[in-house]
Amino acid sequence: MRSPDGDIVADVHTLGRLYRYLLEGLRFSGDDTTYSVTGSRVFHELGRQEITEVAALRHRTGMDPGHLSRVLARLEEGGLVTRDRSPQDRRHQTVRLTARGRAASEAIGTRAGEAMRDRLTALPGADRQRLIDVLTSILDALHATQDGSHIP
Numbered sequence: 001m002r003s004p005d006g007d008i009v010a011d012v013h014t015l016g017r018l019y020r021y022l023l024e025g026l027r028f029s030g031d032d033t034t035y036s037v038t039g040s041r042v043f044h045e046l047g048r049q050e051i052t053e054v055a056a057l058r059h060r061t062g063m064d065p066g067h068l069s070r071v072l073a074r075l076e077e078g079g080l081v082t083r084d085r086s087p088q089d090r091r092h093q094t095v096r097l098t099a100r101g102r103a104a105s106e107a108i109g110t111r112a113g114e115a116m117r118d119r120l121t122a123l124p125g126a127d128r129q130r131l132i133d134v135l136t137s138i139l140d141a142l143h144a145t146q147d148g149s150h151i152p
Contacts (some may be wrong), residue, residue: 042072045057052096055092079100
């Protein structure tokens with residue numbers, strides 16, 4: 001819903017709330033720990049590759065370096081990730097999921113898919129398609145106006 005005064009910042013905040021609503025199912029609970037949407041997003045990104053450079057992870061998630069470091073520290077304390085120095089450049093750090101972390105990542109992916117499917121199938125077919133078309137249009141516009149390297 002567009003803000004009545006056409007305030008683009010308010011409109012983007014509204015889209016952000018929609019995004020959080022759609023992704024609420026990304027919260028993952030297990031082993032007496034709950035991972036936030038942010039933590040779950042980090043899991044998702046780490047699950048896409050065997051080893052990920054922390055700088056690349058920060059770039060893909062758009063996270064602040066300090067925040068990402070704290071999230072990774074919590075995941076490492078929980079035995080879900082390991083961090084090492086990059087063999088190519090010792091100044092850089094790499095991160096990988098442990099076996100336990102990979103299982104958690106897969107569980108999050110399954111749960112997120114189910115939650116997203118539930119939220120979207122609750123919409124009438126025409127509304128669901130309109131939402132998908134609008135989201136696709138937003139991505140296309142962002143990719144067309146930027147280099148798109150930091151846009152998922």
